Amino acid sequence: MIRPPRAHRPPAPPPPLAERQPRLPYPNGWFAVAFADELPPGRVLRPRFMGEDLVVYRTRSGVVRAVEPYCPHLGAHLGHGGWVEGEQIVCPFHRFAFDVSGTCVRTGYGTRPPSARLVRREVREVNGAILVWHHAGGAPPDWEVPARSRDGFPAPFRQLSTLVDHPQDIVENAVDIGHIGPVHGYRGVRVRRPFEPRGPSFTLAATGQRVFPLAGPVEIVFDIAVDGLGHIWVDATIPRLRAAAQFQAMATPLDPLRVAIRFSVALRVGGDPAHPRAQLLASRLLTHALGPAFRRDLERDFPIWEHKVYVEQPRLAKGDGPLPAFRRWTEQFYPASPAARARDAAAALSAAR
Numbered sequence: 001m002i003r004p005p006r007a008h009r010p011p012a013p014p015p016p017l018a019e020r021q022p023r024l025p026y027p028n029g030w031f032a033v034a035f036a037d038e039l040p041p042g043r044v045l046r047p048r049f050m051g052e053d054l055v056v057y058r059t060r061s062g063v064v065r066a067v068e069p070y071c072p073h074l075g076a077h078l079g080h081g082g083w084v085e086g087e088q089i090v091c092p093f094h095r096f097a098f099d100v101s102g103t104c105v106r107t108g109y110g111t112r113p114p115s116a117r118l119v120r121r122e123v124r125e126v127n128g129a130i131l132v133w134h135h136a137g138g139a140p141p142d143w144e145v146p147a148r149s150r151d152g153f154p155a156p157f158r159q160l161s162t163l164v165d166h167p168q169d170i171v172e173n174a175v176d177i178g179h180i181g182p183v184h185g186y187r188g189v190r191v192r193r194p195f196e197p198r199g200p201s202f203t204l205a206a207t208g209q210r211v212f213p214l215a216g217p218v219e220i221v222f223d224i225a226v227d228g229l230g231h232i233w234v235d236a237t238i239p240r241l242r243a244a245a246q247f248q249a250m251a252t253p254l255d256p257l258r259v260a261i262r263f264s265v266a267l268r269v270g271g272d273p274a275h276p277r278a279q280l281l282a283s284r285l286l287t288h289a290l291g292p293a294f295r296r297d298l299e300r301d302f303p304i305w306e307h308k309v310y311v312e313q314p315r316l317a318k319g320d321g322p323l324p325a326f327r328r329w330t331e332q333f334y335p336a337s338p339a340a341r342a343r344d345a346a347a348a349l350s351a352a353r
């Protein structure tokens with residue numbers, strides 16, 4: 001059974017004078033606006049996305065579309081009362097209808113539709129999520145988030161949280177090896193496979209011991225694959241429990257100060273392949289039992305993320321993860337010069353006021 005994501009809690013208020021602290025602008029790339037099953041055929045959602053509303057809907061045949069919310073007729077917001085009819089979305093104000101290309105194909109009066117279209121945004125359905133493309137310069141997507149196999153894994157345990165933060169901090173957490181002991185209580189954390197950037201993606205493998213209430217210390221090997229600043233995927237193996245886990249974390253800026261984090265975890269037990277049903281049942285039970293513990297692991301970062309600032313030139317020490325290489329990799333998601341970045345961040349903040 002897929003559990004509906006639970007809203008975590010209201011975010012902490014931004015730290016005092018947060019808007020005056022150095023901030024990163026919205027990064028380019030793919031960012032999640034929903035888990036895929038929150039968008040069944042016929043549903044219309046209106047997520048916040050980087051300081052504006054979007055309208056995301058799925059037609060009866062299953063086509064997913066993301067559009068800017070305002071109707072080109074007289075400006076009604078399609079996310080407030082709009083609905084799906086077959087393959088069209090209908091505006092609540094005068095019932096003009098738009099097809100999947102965004103073109104107005106019908107008025108509510110039965111008259112000839114005007115030449116008008118909705119502004120479409122690039123959208124993908126991948127890894128159980130609905131992702132929308134953002135590019136500060138309006139450029140179309142030039143890379144994709146690869147689909148990951150979920151074979152043998154049950155429906156994941158999931159969590160939606162909203163907090164004061166920026167997606168880069170959340171991805172940086174995956175390479176910040178130094179914090180995993182102090183914050184998450186792992187022992188003996190080390191890098192097994194170095195940080196390896198490849199275009200908009202990178203991989204890294206790390207290992208450490210996690211102490212579980214009944215099982216005691218258990219070695220976990222994490223294979224981390226990151227695509228842009230909005231999609232983290234981790235394949236983990238737990239040899240002592242003969243189990244594997246998949247983690248997904250997707251952070252999406254709601255506005256210049258806040259992100260929505262969609263987190264999922266699923267566990268799969270090893271077992272007799274002749275009994276796949278028993279194996280799936282046991283995997284479900286394990287996911288149900290350990291999902292909340294892994295969610296709490298994630299939540300241990302929250303108070304730090306919510307109150308930290310972005311240090312452009314951190315004073316690093318031996319024992320830190322590969323942060324300089326990570327920071328160089330992130331450059332591709334922002335305007336080229338630091339001055340242009342600062343300008344973009346300031347513009348987003350004043351637009352949000």
Ligand code: FES
Nearest residue numbers: 071073074091094
């Ligand atoms: S404003 Fe949308 S149909 Fe008139």
Ligand SMILES: [Fe+2]
Nearest residue numbers: 173183184301
């Ligand atoms: Fe962390």
